Amino acid sequence: MMIVSSVLDEKSGNGINNMADRGNMLPGHTETDNLNQNKDTVFFRDGVRRIDFVLSYVDDRDGEKKQERRKQFEANLLKAGLELETEDKSDSDDGKTYFLKVHAPWEVLATYADVLKIKVPFKASDMIHTQEVPLEWLSRPFRLPERVMRPEPDYFTSPFDKGKIDFFLINDKETFFPPSTRNRIVYYILARCPYYKEDRKEKDKKGIKRLLSNGTYTAAFPLHDCRYWKRARNTECESERYNLYRHWAGFLSFYKEQPLNLIRKYYGEKIGIYFAWLGFYTEMLFFAAVMGVICFTYGVLSYDDNISSKEICDADIGGSIVMCPLCDKKCSYWKLNSTCLSSWQSHLFDNEGTVFFAIFMGIWVTLFLEFWKRRQARLEYEWDLVDLEEEQQQLMIRPEFEIKCTGRRLNRITQEMEPYLPATSKCARFCLSGATVLFWMSLIVACIIGVIAYRLAVFAAFASIMKDSPTRKIQLLGSLITPQLATSVTASCINFVIIMILNFFYERVAIWITDLEIPKTHLEYENKLTMKMFFFQFVNYYSSCFYVAFFKGKFVGHPGDYTYMFGWSKLRNEECDPGGCLIELTTQLVIVMVGKQLWGNIQEALLPLMRNWWGSRKARNHPEQQYSRWEQDHDLLNFTQLGLFYEYLEMVIQFGFITLFVASFPLAPLLALCNNILEVRVDAWKFTTQFRRPVAAKARNIGAWQEILNVVAILSVVTNAFIMAFTSDMIPRLVYLYANHDSHEASMSGYVNNSLSVYNISQIPLYSQPEEGESPAWYNNQTITTCRYRDYRYPPGHPRQYAHTMQFWHILAAKLAFIIIMEHVVFVVKFFVAWMIPDVPSEVKARIKRERYLIQEYLHNYEVEKLKIQLSQSFTVDPPSHLRSSSEKCEVLSECL
Template identity: 80%
Template sequence: MEEEVDKRQQGKDSVFFRDGKKRIDFILSYVDDRDGERKQERRREYEANLQKAGLELETEDKSESDDRKTYFVKIHAPWEVLATYADVLKIKVPFKANDIPVHQDIPMDWLFTPFRLPDHIMNPEPDYFTSPFNKGKIDFFLIDDKDTFFPPSVRNRIVYYILARCPYYKSDREDKKGIKRLLNNGTYGSAFPLHDSRYWKPSRDSNSESERFNLYTHWARFFSFFKEQPLNLIRKYYGEKIGIYFAWLGFYTEMLFFAAVVGLICFLYGLFTFDDNVWSKEICSEEIGGNIIMCPLCDKKCGYWKLSSTCNSSWQSHMFDNVGTVFFAIFMGIWVTLFLEFWKRRQARLEYEWDLVDFEEEQQQLQLRPEYETKCTSRRLNRVTQEMEWVLDRTAAELVGKVLLCWATVVLWISLIIACIIGVIAYRLAVYAAFASIMKDSPTNNIHVVGSLITPQLATSVTASCINFVIIMILNLMYERVAIWITDMEIPKTHLEYENKLTVKMFLFQFVNYYSSCFYVAFFKGKFVGYPGDYIYMFGWSKLRNEECDPGGCLIELTTQLVIVMSGKQVWGNVQEALVPWVMNWWGSRKARNHPESCYSRWEQDHDLQNFGHLGLFYEYLEMVIQFGFITLFVASFPLAPLLALLNNIIEVRVDAWKFTTQFRRPVASKAHSIGAWQEILNGVAVLSVVTNAFIVAFTSDMIPRLVYMYAYSNDLSMKGYISNSLSVFNISGFSDDNRPEDGESPEWFNSSVITTCRYRDYRYPSGHEKQYSHTMQFWHILAAKLAFIIIMEHVVFMVKFFVAWMIPDVPSEVKARIKRERYLIQEYLHNYEVEKLKIQLSQRNEDCCCTPVIYPDISRHVVLSQCL
């Protein structure tokens, strides 16, 4: 009796049919509606066609399911079907053990022992030479057991290929097919391959591999964050496309370590050189900064203030605006090149090891989207395959019209982002006066409960950054649906083409959405403000006077903006990725918790998990590429950005692993030989980052004006007197009624009869000079130095980038040798196989006619002749 119960429990958790032999390769589920006669007819036709295609089906009645409503159709692909479609899809399988020795002599290898995983986890399969499967040459390949020859990931990929193309309705006019359309119209509720076990314990079935349990144990748990990733096991279980994502994410995280260390050193340099910061000492000095009266920073509501009140922001700015900033900007320009070049080499190695060499052509020709095939109305000869294929007829006018409509929509949404950014800028201009009025005495007057940290500039910058972040999140949710809709409307031919089109649209939008506020602070804020008596206003509206930079400089404001948007996105992203699927799964499986675990079948467990859509990896890549932009485009303003990204990615790898292993159904395995369009986007961001960082150092940082002063205007090559030199003088009597502070807005110490001038950040001649309020020669010297710095830095970094790219080959020589060796062996083995096969045929034929075959070897090839003796 106990044995029968144990078998029943094992059967509920099994990944096999009731006979315990046929493996379940796919599951279809549906709820039988009373009014769903049309759906029932579709299911009957579809399942009948699946059986005609050679698949075997077994249905679990709703009475056997936990909710007593859901039917589960289990699908098994027998050997004949697998062999046929493996031939069609050109799936590579082993034909000979790899005989090339692997040299892994790593100096001080024992240091890496704590980071290693067991070899059976890192390398779950032996290393073989592989060749595309050919059903007519089965004995050419290393087939020990037909039941296990194709791993589950390959099996579910083949079955999904059949499901996606199997018709469920046929007529003279229309041919409807594909599981995706049946899912969309509600005929089936879900379609998914099964996990091979529970994630927290191995399968009780000896025929099941329990790879999910191994992945969770050695990879998905957070306390394994310092361990290497079992990429070969990930690839074997989830397929190459997901494997290549985790390989890229892991490599990116490893490279971030070096950038984070250098960035931390640069930050510490700024922290430990406070005592050498002469200009900050002058600002904080009561004799210098305390006697410099600054002009109001806004109209009417802002009063006069002393420069010494910006002492704290000046010290804070020095941590990021120092000589180390220039070094780090140059370093990151070289780092990003090394990252991309070394990734190409790593990717080339994975392409060979995972049998992805020359895969792109196969994917383009074979992996057509079912949505494209259903729209095709005519056939045309494919010049590559010389076979007739279905094509989509589109007139030139229709094609141009769709392209224009799609890109007009993208431009419209980008314009909406720009409008929102302008709205945030207007908010900054409007509320600054309010904050200044509340904090009365000076623009840096304190809210005393928090010390001398909150200023009108800081309050405005922080609240505007938070509002901007909320707008970014809202626009992301809205545009995502729009981007998918317009991409669907273009009807791309292949899955790769679909993802590439969507990638370009989404990245352009997100680029503007996330980075526009940082570009504003870096390159526009404080650059077009005019001067006292002749200020510049936004759209000419007298209430929106253009912003000036924080007294500590615009760089500290760019740092604030970057930290809020980047950190907010990373925290929100990780919480959303981990919490949302967990809550949804908890809610979806609440009924099952009322029953014994043994009654909860394997297909029901997976059915209650979240579905991993075909765009699941797209969002993962997009998140990381946006982060890559933050740490490269604006890194000169915040050297700690790579460190924040490193800490986030250490968590991200394990959150993604945990999510894939525990919260999502097993995705259909698919191939990808690279990270696709993201590679070109990363290259573009890398080039742009050199330009943006050069401009940040030149125009946002105060580095160039300080260097010009020290070498051209200082008598002793010191920074003494720099603060007074960098401030221009304005006669207070020159203020108009629209600019002059209202009564009561200026501090008590201000006496207009004694104080007749105020200072402002610029290089202009004072009142009474023949060139009154026009730019001085020092301004033009500084501008020339800034432009010269940009040109020199860009050329130096680009020359180093191109030299490094030229020095590092994209494909390692070892991989090239292995590829050549494999191709040679394929030709040699196939040749010998055909010769041996012909010998056997001739031998069998001559046994019947008493003839002896004579084989004459030729220099270039074997020529087989039959001669009767």
């Protein structure tokens, strides 16, 4: 094939090859046909050479420097062997955008496939795939057509070697490398191609990424193969995007399996691994959601057996218990039965089934992680990722690292000189990065303290507003919206808004300090950014839940000796309801978790749709065939290098919600399941319709996210054990239950009265007493001399009045014992399950060994056959002089072979 070089226009610096293209038109085509051809194509104007990449730019009047950069860059691309073709701005929608189309010929593809060690087929696989699903008829409704699930045959593969072309199965050089591999190779060249003259070696002037950042080019992207809503007209062009949209991106396909092999073929292994993980996570959530619904149903069915709530709501029991004020000055005395509704709500989530569910989730997390390792190992084998070292990291040094690190040293492994970052510079950058992370995490903590101060400050205001009213209507409303509930809901909403605002800054800070560290490889860059962003998000999203779960109501003190925040008399620490703080933790969890998921879905679905609609508004009136493939993709959103990172981050944060605090809300896995069913299809819809085609990349696994999931899994066992012990009222109830040897119902009678201590109202300090006019109408200080509060302390008149009783220490010991027992039981089961389930299935191990053996055998036979041919040719052309007869020649030749 003739290589067509761009003729550089000295005036504009733009690549123009119209004359060359006219000379290379296909037979039977005229110039008029060429000008009126369908522009919705992925080929050059000759209809033969495939467009592997597209660069766009705007020819600014004052952009002489940019023109010079483009001229040098395109000249260097031509020297690298790439072929270019330019679309003039007069043919674009806006009349000012040029499109530079890039094609990689066979020689370039073969050279860089050898450099990147890309695996290609050399023999059709003869290994039999075992049936994974024994009852195939049951799974038939969930399956997709075989042509979609397996878009290409199964082959044995080996790293490409340009010197052994005839070893590989090459039927057609133009289609041997799939489009995803082609665009990956071209991007590798673009990322390292300089844009300076030969006589000026300026190391910092190289790579398309830098040209995009300084505005020389406005976009760089590979093309989608066709429109997503219809098949490609050209029979030689694939319709994989159409198949993905039809069988994967539609919401009506939510119950169908994902075409992972087609996703991998079209988008590359890195994106394929993400969707494989997301799909597997969603499948495993189904079992957690079912168990959570069962536990919640148990709480509903045992509603009438809740003796504690009955006592609280009873007019003779709860209605006769006068509680001490919950804040100073503005809060007055209140009756226990005013918390009737919240006590019933607490029982739905705080019951005997919650303990079982917390233990179940600890085991579920282990099963999820272990089974995912097995699924991942199977994908590594099927997708030729077993021997992959993450794109051969030594070959994939980031261009930014090469530019900024001027020093060079010998690599002990490759024995080649390579750039490196001095230890002193690395240490200084690391310290600055660590200090920045600590500063911003401290800022999160400061914001949380501010929200806590808000809770303490407004509680008194809500208590004053919602005090008892003689109007029954307001009384009923007050029973539904208590000061505690109003404070918790408003504080949760404010906290959610703060989280969203801080996220905006954290993303930029994390990227800035990661760039400051100058990671060597793309994998190292992503891992460092992942850890920083997760630390930020972990503190940002979970700190408020940790406060409610482990701090609220734990350091209150007692009437006459209350504890104040920072010693400020106006900020008295919050108390929990007599039913416990678990319902408030549930409220906090639901608002933050559901709010994040709703906001995330709006951002992922509506914003890209509106932006693309606005960006393509000028092209909607054009004839379909004149709306070129490169303009269609140019109007779409750019899928950045960190696009997949944010998808992982969203799911891992959700994973933390359903594991760290699941004991407070058993329905959390159900909400996550419903969200993820939508998430899979929304992400698929975005990738196929709203984003430009990403540059294909390889990845063996989910990277640093695997370690983060492992840490969250271990931490979840500890947090749920502490929630059950210190946030829930389960342990005090069990201690009271087993302290009485009567029947279950009889033994729980009197628990509410037992859990409340007595204080003498006359001993309440003046600064804590309710102000005049704040007391309810039923309060009479002549007849009511004591009030109750939530604690286990001796009553007034006792020799050790207001000191903790022995029951308090018994309950504390029971809580600590429960934590130790639960953690050990769950951890023992976790480690046993992890030991029992191999990370790599035995079948996959056998297949890997078999394939390696066959590769060695075929390579050996190939070399032997090649040697035979060389020896035969040498004997035929120039036989040894002492061999006279042909029989002697044949005998010696056979002995040599």
